[in-house]
Amino acid sequence: MGKVIFLEFERAKEYNTPMKKILLLNGPNLGMLGKREVKIYCTTTLADIVKAVTDAAAAKGAEVVALQSEDEGALAHAIDLARGVYDGIIINPAAYTHTSVAIHDAILASEVPTVEVHISNIHKREGYRHESLTASACVGQICGFGAKGYLLALDALV
Numbered sequence: 001m002g003k004v005i006f007l008e009f010e011r012a013k014e015y016n017t018p019m020k021k022i023l024l025l026n027g028p029n030l031g032m033l034g035k036r037e038v039k040i041y042c043t044t045t046l047a048d049i050v051k052a053v054t055d056a057a058a059a060k061g062a063e064v065v066a067l068q069s070e071d072e073g074a075l076a077h078a079i080d081l082a083r084g085v086y087d088g089i090i091i092n093p094a095a096y097t098h099t100s101v102a103i104h105d106a107i108l109a110s111e112v113p114t115v116e117v118h119i120s121n122i123h124k125r126e127g128y129r130h131e132s133l134t135a136s137a138c139v140g141q142i143c144g145f146g147a148k149g150y151l152l153a154l155d156a157l158v
C-alpha cells in the first residue's frame, strides 16, 4: 500500500514538472547559413536548424527560444538575462568563439549549463580558429558534425 502511494506521488511530481527552457544562440554570419561557404557549412539554413532543434526539443518536453545576432554585446546580454529563466543554452558564438572574453564571462555569470556548437571542425581549420575562449565556460563543446551538432547539444542538455 505504502509503495502505491509513493508511486502516485512520484507521478504527480512528473505531471507538475514544468517544460524545460532552452536558449539557442547563434553569433555573427550564421544568419547566412545555406548560402555562406557551403563547402564548409553545408546548405542547411539557420531556419532549418531552429526548426529541427525546436521539434526535437518538443518531443523531449522542452521549449526553445532562438536568437541570432551579429552583435557581441547582444549575445552577452541575452546570456546574462538567461540566468534563472533558462535550463540550458546551446550557443554557436561563431567568430566570437576565438575573441570574446565578454561571452565567456557571461556564460560563467549566468550559471546556465551551456554547450558550445560549431558546424565545422575548428581544429582542422586555420590556426586562429583552434582556440576557443568561450569553451572553458561551457559544459562541453561539439564541433565538426555539421548542423547535427545542435541536436547533439540538445541531447546533452535535456
Ligand code: DQA
Residues within 6 Å of the ligand: 028, 029, 030, 092, 093, 094, 095, 096, 097, 117, 118, 119, 120, 121, 122, 129
Ligand atoms: C563556426 C566556426 C567559426 O570559426 C566561424 O567564425 C563561424 C562558424 C562554425 O560553426 O563552424 O562563423 O562557429
